[in-house]
Amino acid sequence: MTPQHDLRDVNFEEGYIAVIDKPLRWTSTDVVRKVKFALRRAGYRKIKVGHAGTLDPLATGILLVCIGRATKQVDALQAEEKEYVADVMLGATTPSYDLEHPVDQTYPIDHITREGVEQALAALTGERLQTPPLYSAKKIEGTRAYELARAGEEVALRQALITIYELRLEEYDLPRIRIRVRCSKGTYIRSLAREIGEELHSGAHLTSLRRTRSGGFTADEAWQLDDFMKKLSEIETKKTFPRIEKY
Structure with a gap:
């Protein structure tokens, strides 16, 4: 998939690997935290998010952010060239x-x-x-x-x-x-x-x-973080959650 593909039809719980171009001075954990927060706002309350291969804050480029069941692939992705x-x-x-x-x-x-x-x-x-x-x-x-x-x-x-x-x-x-x-x-x-x-x-x-x-992922297919976050903000999931009564 290219960075321009539509995320609205993606089932993130089933698994998705986001190829992110990590911004300068961001830690890898900063990126994961921001993506996880956006997914929660989109309705994925307890979804797992991790990354495959740390980049230092002063480095940029490909950071593989694994979402949902794709987190099971972290070790294999980290081991790649x-x-x-x-x-x-x-x-x-x-x-x-x-x-x-x-x-x-x-x-x-x-x-x-x-x-x-x-x-x-x-x-x-x-x-x-x-x-x-x-x-x-x-x-x-x-x-x-x-x-x-x-x-x-x-x-x-x-x-x-x-x-x-x-x-x-x-x-x-x-x-x-x-x-x-x-x-x-x-x-x-x-x-x-x-x-x-x-x-x-x-x-x-x-x-x-x-x-x-x-591995097989290149910088040419990477999302800019702001663009990816914008796409996540457009998601309206069909998931339903139990209503919490206030007393």
Whole structure:
């Protein structure tokens, strides 16, 4: 279905996957909460809503919002291959590996060449272990890593096995580069940016990120959140609910 299809005939309880283009600075949970609230106003009082694959607030692009029985597909959808386009700033690092925190250290970039960048990307392609960012939602004994980091506690994050299927240089304009990444579940593009800096004997951090594909879903078919919410507001369900008497 295209983003323009009519939602009035959709049985959301039977299951529906909304391909949403997540706005900048929204959390994935913010999007789910807003969709769930709109569905409740449309008459779906107890419907389940979840998402398949978290996007950071500073990232945009495809967020799969699973509604009704489609929530049973969350694990399978999360396991599918993802594609991203990312801008990386060379010569500086931040504690969060992105723009959430200010630069904490700078490095020389005079030695960096286009050929060197392409060699670094090739070295990072394939199956390997990756350390998640310190400021991430990974849990350590029940507590989110970013909560421990913000409290100033030392955090040791366990490495995870990931696969970078393709890592391509799209633009080269020092100190900025743009890359396209096809990767497995669990890959942190923020960590990848950091690793690129290390491969180049410099530093790097992520400055923008957009998820362009998740499994078989592409950004071309994604709803803008405002458009999706407008369509949901037009729904008049045929569901009936017991009247609540006031005493």
